Amino acid sequence: MVEIPAQDIRKWVSDLLKSGKFVVLSTITGYQEGDKIFLLYHFATKDGMVDVRSSVPLAGPKIDSISNVLPGAILYEREIHDILGVSFEGIPDNRRLILPEDWPDGVYPLRKDYPATRGEK
Amino acid sequence: MNERIILPIGPQHPLLKEPTHFKLTVEGEKIVDADIRLGYNHRGIEKAAEDRTYVQDLYMIERICGICSHVHATNFVQATEELMHVEIPARAKYLRVIVGELERIHSHLLWLGVAGHEVGYDTLFMVSWRDREVVQDLLELITGNRVNYGMNTLGGVRKDLTKEQIDEVLKGLKVLEDRTRYYAKVALEETTFVARVSGVGPLPKDVAISHCAVGPTARGSGVDYDIRRDAPYAAYNEIPFKVITSDRGDVLGRTIVRVLETFEAINIIRYALEHLPEGPISIKVPRKVAAGEAESRYEAPRGECIHYVRSNGTDKPDRVKVRAPTLANLTSIRYTLMNQQVADIPIIVAAIDPCLSCTDRTQVILAQADSKRSENLSWGELRRRCVTKKPL
Numbered sequence: 199m200v201e202i203p204a205q206d207i208r209k210w211v212s213d214l215l216k217s218g219k220f221v222v223l224s225t226i227t228g229y230q231e232g233d234k235i236f237l238l239y240h241f242a243t244k245d246g247m248v249d250v251r252s253s254v255p256l257a258g259p260k261i262d263s264i265s266n267v268l269p270g271a272i273l274y275e276r277e278i279h280d281i282l283g284v285s286f287e288g289i290p291d292n293r294r295l296i297l298p299e300d301w302p303d304g305v306y307p308l309r310k311d312y313p314a315t316r317g318e319k
Numbered sequence: 320m321n322e323r324i325i326l327p328i329g330p331q332h333p334l335l336k337e338p339t340h341f342k343l344t345v346e347g348e349k350i351v352d353a354d355i356r357l358g359y360n361h362r363g364i365e366k367a368a369e370d371r372t373y374v375q376d377l378y379m380i381e382r383i384c385g386i387c388s389h390v391h392a393t394n395f396v397q398a399t400e401e402l403m404h405v406e407i408p409a410r411a412k413y414l415r416v417i418v419g420e421l422e423r424i425h426s427h428l429l430w431l432g433v434a435g436h437e438v439g440y441d442t443l444f445m446v447s448w449r450d451r452e453v454v455q456d457l458l459e460l461i462t463g464n465r466v467n468y469g470m471n472t473l474g475g476v477r478k479d480l481t482k483e484q485i486d487e488v489l490k491g492l493k494v495l496e497d498r499t500r501y502y503a504k505v506a507l508e509e510t511t512f513v514a515r516v517s518g519v520g521p522l523p524k525d526v527a528i529s530h531c532a533v534g535p536t537a538r539g540s541g542v543d544y545d546i547r548r549d550a551p552y553a554a555y556n557e558i559p560f561k562v563i564t565s566d567r568g569d570v571l572g573r574t575i576v577r578v579l580e581t582f583e584a585i586n587i588i589r590y591a592l593e594h595l596p597e598g599p600i601s602i603k604v605p606r607k608v609a610a611g612e613a614e615s616r617y618e619a620p621r622g623e624c625i626h627y628v629r630s631n632g633t634d635k636p637d638r639v640k641v642r643a644p645t646l647a648n649l650t651s652i653r654y655t656l657m658n659q660q661v662a663d664i665p666i667i668v669a670a671i672d673p674c675l676s677c678t679d680r681t682q683v684i685l686a687q688a689d690s691k692r693s694e695n696l697s698w699g700e701l702r703r704r705c706v707t708k709k710p711l
Binding site: 220221222223224225227228229231238240242246247249268269270271272273274294295296297298307308312314315 | 356357358361363365366367369370528529530531532533542544549550614616623625627629637638640642646647649650651
């Protein structure tokens with residue numbers, strides 16, 4: 199598990215890709231803990247599985263997109279943008295991926311303030 | 320011809336097995352752009368998992384997918400067992416492998432039938448689905464269910480294999496091996512089939528890697544990557560098997576990988592049955608899980624499936640993340656569709672193993688500014704024009 203600051207993520211990923219060895223991004227996990235959103239990049243490389251963790255503040259979460267250096271990351275970034283509201287700077291395509299078109303703006307279902315069960319009406 | 324047409328396929332479509340929306344821009348018969356919209360089947364399982372106990376989650380997560388239910392259940396219990404710091408009995412690991420590989424055979428035979436159907440080779444579809452019943456019967460014999468086997472539990476498996484069942488499985492495997500030998504002949508030698516799929520849906524190796532493709536889609540492009548060998552789980556570190564790859568990088572390559580993988584699956588099951596360790600099949604596990612995090616990777620029939628579980632010391636997980644292989648392969652499908660023919664859409668899309676076909680309705684765009692042919696219809700207007708006043 200490697201912890202790196204959010205502003206360095208794109209550089210770190212480009213350096214990893216420059217090594218020329220086999221690297222595939224398996225997925226990106228996003229989760230909220232307290233007043234932070236953590237992003238966990240799961241890589242699979244020839245030398246084994248590498249996980250990279252970065253965190254952004256819950257108020258105005260922003261991180262550099264890695265889709266320009268690694269095209270396979272785009273669906274995972276769009277998914278996290280949908281469900282956790284993290285904005286990825288420089289992402290080539292920022293449209294909704296999984297939430298419906300009429301989903302209200304600013305409501306992110308995987309944040310902890312969103313209830314897991316619907317209230318009784 | 321400078322007219323571009325958007326061809327929408329889905330989300331609801333008579334020939335679509337799952338609700339996905341493909342928006343393809345075509346110039347004549349050539350595809351020049353492709354776009355995907357997901358989420359029509361989003362059930363909020365990751366969120367719901369946070370509100371249920373680990374045991375309840377296991378049953379829910381098994382129902383994420385009907386074809387690879389064992390994949391998701393195994394992945395979730397593996398991650399949870401890692402959080403609990405328990406080591407399951409060796410016999411349970413082998414039984415998980417046996418059910419997992421039987422599932423791979425049924426999934427690959429199902430795919431072969433669908434692929435045959437998409438290229439107009441319906442005999443292959445009928446015959447391979449008939450033979451798929453053999454493996455379905457074996458799964459029912461072992462687990463009691465044809466789908467959603469309910470084999471896994473936290474700390475092991477729920478059903479043991481008897482001597483008679485092992486004999487039945489070996490008998491069934493013999494039938495499957497003979498039949499798969501015939502399919503290998505079809506996939507590798509049948510002239511019409513080979514001519515129809517070779518060169519279709521090209522995916523070069525470097526693109527497969529940069530677009531993070533997984534499973535037979537990646538291995539069909541020469542990417543030598545298989546979780547069973549590269550990060551072994553269950554009993555795979557003790558079982559010898561070959562990782563099948565093909566350098567073709569087209570639909571034929573993906574077909575060859577799947578057919579030959581079926582042989583490997585049969586061999587793995589035979590080996591596991593012969594070397595099945597004696598002993599208990601499960602151990603008792605704590606109800607509460609210590610705080611921590613764990614990830615689990617599994618080579619599903621469609622490719623790498625990854626689960627991430629985060630616990631907070633209670634009997635309910637804090638976060639469960641599931642990434643199924645089809646999401647990983649959908650990124651590369653845009654590339655494989657580019658510059659291909661409209662008639663090849665079904666087989667290219669089916670080659671990553673979701674499946675859909677046929678066209679929906681069209682809307683002309685990007686025509687000349689003064690063209691009288693371009694027209695935007697509202698949904699109501701379209702319906703009005705479709706409905707005839709008089710009964711036919």
